[in-house]
Amino acid sequence: MTDSREIDRIEGRGIALRGINIDTDRIIPARFLKAITFDGLGEHVFEDDRASMPDHPFSNPAYRQATILLANENFGSGSSREHAPQALKRWGIAACLAESFSEIFQGNSLAIGLPCVTAAHSDIESVMTTVEEAPDTKLAVSVSGLTLQVGDRRITLHIPAGVRGALLNGYWDATGLLLERFEEVEAVAARLPYVQRFEGS
Amino acid sequence: MSKTLLQKVWNAHTVRTLPSGQTQLFIGLHLIHEVTTPQAFDMLRARGTTVARPDLTYATVDHIVPTLDQSRPFVDELAEGMMAALERNCRESGIRFSDLTTDRQGIVHVIGPELGLTQPGMTIACGDSHTSTHGAFGAVAFGIGTSQVRDVLASQCMALDPLKVRRITVNGTLGAGVYAKDVILEIIARLGVKGGVGYAYEYGGAAIEHMTMDERMTICNMSIEGGARVGYVNPDQTTFDYMKGRPFAPTEEAFDRATAWWSSMASDPDAAYDDVVVLDGSAIEPRVTWGINPGQSVGIGDRIPSPDGGFPRREGDRASIAEALEFMGLDAGAPIRGTKIDVAFVGSCTNSRLSDLREAARVVAGRHVAKHVRALVVPGSKSIRQAAEEEGLDQVFLQAGFDWRGAGCSMCLAMNPDRLEGREVCASSSNRNFKGRQGSPTGRTLLMSPAMVAAAAVAGEVTDVRELMPRE
Numbered sequence: 001m002t003d004s005r006e007i008d009r010i011e012g013r014g015i016a017l018r019g020i021n022i023d024t025d026r027i028i029p030a031r032f033l034k035a036i037t038f039d040g041l042g043e044h045v046f047e048d049d050r051a052s053m054p055d056h057p058f059s060n061p062a063y064r065q066a067t068i069l070l071a072n073e074n075f076g077s078g079s080s081r082e083h084a085p086q087a088l089k090r091w092g093i094a095a096c097l098a099e100s101f102s103e104i105f106q107g108n109s110l111a112i113g114l115p116c117v118t119a120a121h122s123d124i125e126s127v128m129t130t131v132e133e134a135p136d137t138k139l140a141v142s143v144s145g146l147t148l149q150v151g152d153r154r155i156t157l158h159i160p161a162g163v164r165g166a167l168l169n170g171y172w173d174a175t176g177l178l179l180e181r182f183e184e185v186e187a188v189a190a191r192l193p194y195v196q197r198f199e200g201s
Numbered sequence: 202m203s204k205t206l207l208q209k210v211w212n213a214h215t216v217r218t219l220p221s222g223q224t225q226l227f228i229g230l231h232l233i234h235e236v237t238t239p240q241a242f243d244m245l246r247a248r249g250t251t252v253a254r255p256d257l258t259y260a261t262v263d264h265i266v267p268t269l270d271q272s273r274p275f276v277d278e279l280a281e282g283m284m285a286a287l288e289r290n291c292r293e294s295g296i297r298f299s300d301l302t303t304d305r306q307g308i309v310h311v312i313g314p315e316l317g318l319t320q321p322g323m324t325i326a327c328g329d330s331h332t333s334t335h336g337a338f339g340a341v342a343f344g345i346g347t348s349q350v351r352d353v354l355a356s357q358c359m360a361l362d363p364l365k366v367r368r369i370t371v372n373g374t375l376g377a378g379v380y381a382k383d384v385i386l387e388i389i390a391r392l393g394v395k396g397g398v399g400y401a402y403e404y405g406g407a408a409i410e411h412m413t414m415d416e417r418m419t420i421c422n423m424s425i426e427g428g429a430r431v432g433y434v435n436p437d438q439t440t441f442d443y444m445k446g447r448p449f450a451p452t453e454e455a456f457d458r459a460t461a462w463w464s465s466m467a468s469d470p471d472a473a474y475d476d477v478v479v480l481d482g483s484a485i486e487p488r489v490t491w492g493i494n495p496g497q498s499v500g501i502g503d504r505i506p507s508p509d510g511g512f513p514r515r516e517g518d519r520a521s522i523a524e525a526l527e528f529m530g531l532d533a534g535a536p537i538r539g540t541k542i543d544v545a546f547v548g549s550c551t552n553s554r555l556s557d558l559r560e561a562a563r564v565v566a567g568r569h570v571a572k573h574v575r576a577l578v579v580p581g582s583k584s585i586r587q588a589a590e591e592e593g594l595d596q597v598f599l600q601a602g603f604d605w606r607g608a609g610c611s612m613c614l615a616m617n618p619d620r621l622e623g624r625e626v627c628a629s630s631s632n633r634n635f636k637g638r639q640g641s642p643t644g645r646t647l648l649m650s651p652a653m654v655a656a657a658a659v660a661g662e663v664t665d666v667r668e669l670m671p672r673e
Contacts (some may be wrong), residue, residue: 018522019524021395023494023633025633025638029614030615030616030638034280035279035283036282038240047215051642052643059475062372074398077394079330081236081237082240100395100398101398103399103430104345104430109351111348142652162221162223165221165223166221171220174359175355178352178356182214185216185253192214192227193458198459
């Protein structure tokens with residue numbers, strides 16, 4: 001059925017992907033959307049960027065075990081393709097930390113249990129530098145504590161309240177929850193004149 | 202208390218507050234297509250769940266559709282597999298499907314409005330970021346991913362955090378040769394590609410009010426390129442006139458009741474906004490993108506920015522400009538005008554409607570596409586293609602050296618055989634100039650209005666369409 005579970009603490013190594021406005025076409029080019037499953041997307045993550053940039057972090061063996069992605073502003077902008085967070089997750093990413101995210105990317109990531117959390121520019125830059133200098137540095141994201149632990153340093157994180165609640169309560173896979181009180185859904189539908197085709201007065 | 206359209210629609214569709222704090226919002230219309238739904242239907246099957254409201258769900262096929270040979274099975278086996286999956290899913294779930302055998306097939310954001318499925322005051326969801334298009338009617342329309350498609354199929358609902366509203370007022374009258382596309386490119390250049398994150402954009406002011414529904418759709422379509430997941434225009438007489446007689450629009454007395462309800466959903470005159478931005482429409486010039494996101498555009502008379510110029514606000518912008526110039530092979534400080542093109546594409550959910558084709562045809566009539574340019578027109582829907590042919594637009598394009606194709610998304614994102622090769626530069630009426638967007642990892646896209654694409658096709662380089670237009 002579903003694997004929706006409570007998500008709070010994510011630990012692991014980081015991978016720094018510098019640059020603003022990294023869009024979902026770059027995360028997973030459209031040709032990989034031509035499939036009826038998400039299988040195998042992980043190996044194609046950033047495929048064209050990696051081909052044109054020999055030093056792309058996702059091609060660097062030092063980061064192959066990383067689970068926490070570090071990015072700058074407006075990460076995941078553009079297309080609504082869930083294939084983007086799916087590709088990242090299948091590559092091994094378990095949490096994304098950026099200065100900001102596109103809303104659709106953040107929503108898609110939540111729906112597959114991949115937390116997207118934000119932090120201040122200066123904090124992101126400093127963690128990126130740490131990870132670049134020492135790729136084996138251990139990072140720990142706490143969704144409940146709204147912190148990122150990097151060695152002795154503790155950085156403040158931000159998460160929209162609803163997203164945080166959904167992660168901590170294990171409701172990020174929303175289908176079951178949305179179906180829970182379906183009579184209330186039918187009641188709203190019955191009140192909406194357009195659903196009733198504007199019949200009656 | 203005075204409310205915005207967003208607040209009214211949100212309140213009317215709220216089912217409850219979820220334990221997470223998110224709102225459970227009822228979705229009045231779910232539009233689906235072949236790319237973002239097969240996995241969602243598989244997830245439903247795996248959970249033993251069915252589609253809650255097939256009567257509020259409508260399917261079309263657009264992204265993978267070949268625009269030349271549409272015979273089945275498609276030459277591309279992967280495309281055929283996606284088409285077959287959608288056919289099966291619609292058949293098993295009792296969902297209406299405008300497939301290639303009907304005269305109602307086309308880009309999902311073109312056929313929804315065209316058929317009258319899209320109506321004011323609705324909530325709409327679709328597994329495509331350009332779902333914001335439907336906001337042109339005063340609907341609140343969300344682009345979603347596949348797991349959310351699953352949620353909407355199963356429950357006709359979404360779990361969402363609330364949005365703020367930014368009012369964007371465009372005053373004045375647009376100049377000749379200046380279009381909705383130029384207005385939205387100006388707005389995104391001004392507010393940035395992430396300026397709209399957390400907001401719904403409400404577009405208003407004289408310039409917007411005077412726009413046709415086609416033009417309002419172009420504006421709302423690209424809201425997401427400015428970071429705003431939702432964009433809308435308050436419904437008015439222009440909206441109601443468009444709705445009348447559409448296949449799924451209410452008729453007779455029901456239409457009058459609908460008009461009254463639609464009017465009541467518009468923002469109140471004294472509604473409060475979280476932010477207000479005012480632009481002078483008469484100062485907007487035809488615009489062209491020079492970079493790798495839709496915020497990187499300049500007026501046709503302007504020069505390409507420099508990483509060291511006044512434009513960058515911080516280090517990230519400087520690096521972004523440098524990266525864009527390197528990818529595009531353009532020189533900082535050079536005029537955008539005169540940039541050589543290889544391909545001209547008129548199409549996409551942004552600009553493939555009949556009025557777009559008319560404007561492009563007006564420019565190319567009696568002229569010919571430059572020798573080194575390959576040019577194609579891809580109408581947004583079968584019915585637009587047919588209407589254009591009835592007006593003789595196909596002949597205008599064909600005589601000018603354009604290809605005249607079947608309806609679909611085509612070279613906007615190249616999931617069908619239409620794509621750039623190598624480092625080709627494309628003048629495109631689409632919505633995204635991301636690296637690799639048009640099918641070649643090194644291909645380059647210059648976004649502009651359909652009339653500007655037509656002008657560039659004829660000149661073989663970026664040029665000012667106003668100099669090619671017949672005097673009014």
